[in-house]
Amino acid sequence: MAPGTYELKPATFVTVGTIGRPGQRTFFLQAGDGDQLLSLKLEKEQVSALAEGIDKIIEELRQREIMAAPTVESLDLPDLDLADAAEHSLVVVQLGLGFDESSHMMLLVAEGIGLENEDEANVRVWVTPAMMHALSERARSVVAQGRPICPLCNQPMDPEGHFCPRGNGHNKVGNG
DSSP states (O other): OOSEEEEETTOSEEEEEEESOTTSOEEEEEEEOSSOEEEEEEOHHHHHHHHHHHHHHHHHHHHTTSSOOOOSTTSOOOOOSOSOTTSOOEEEEEEEEEEETTTTEEEEEEEEEETTTOOEEEEEEEEOHHHHHHHHHHHHHHHHTSOOBOTTTOOBOBTTBEEOGGGTTSOEEOOO
16 A cells, blocks of 8 residues: 555445454454455454444434434445455554534544555545444454453453463463
8 A cells, every 4th residue: 555545435345353363363444445445454452442432423423313323234234254354554553433414424534554665544434324333343243252351360361271360370260
């Protein structure tokens, strides 16, 4: 991806997903408009914050009676699996969200660093509130598929278990 701004208005596809096993996953956000597909690398915390931000904006729009709460069930959404995330070209540093009342579209802005030349780049993705709602649900689902949390120390456990600091290093807590 060359430096600059990339805009998908409107995007026909937006999703998040991962590659790798829990504890070693790489998170991606993908958006496309039929001609172009962008894959952006994210951190798990960014995916979680994205879902929270989308939900907050949608709730605010609903409370201000700008729009009804969107429902995913009535949509003809594309498959929300990642296309080909092996080749991403932007590492996301910052995400932003907005809503344009004139078009009734939501805007996702990603600022990041390109992998090839480390130049800054911006991606602007315009989608319907219903598609953003679906993205939020997908993001929550992807984040929840991570490693289980230890009931004693609240830290993620590897599939083989982990040495829990609350057990003073004497007990290995397992997943079973």
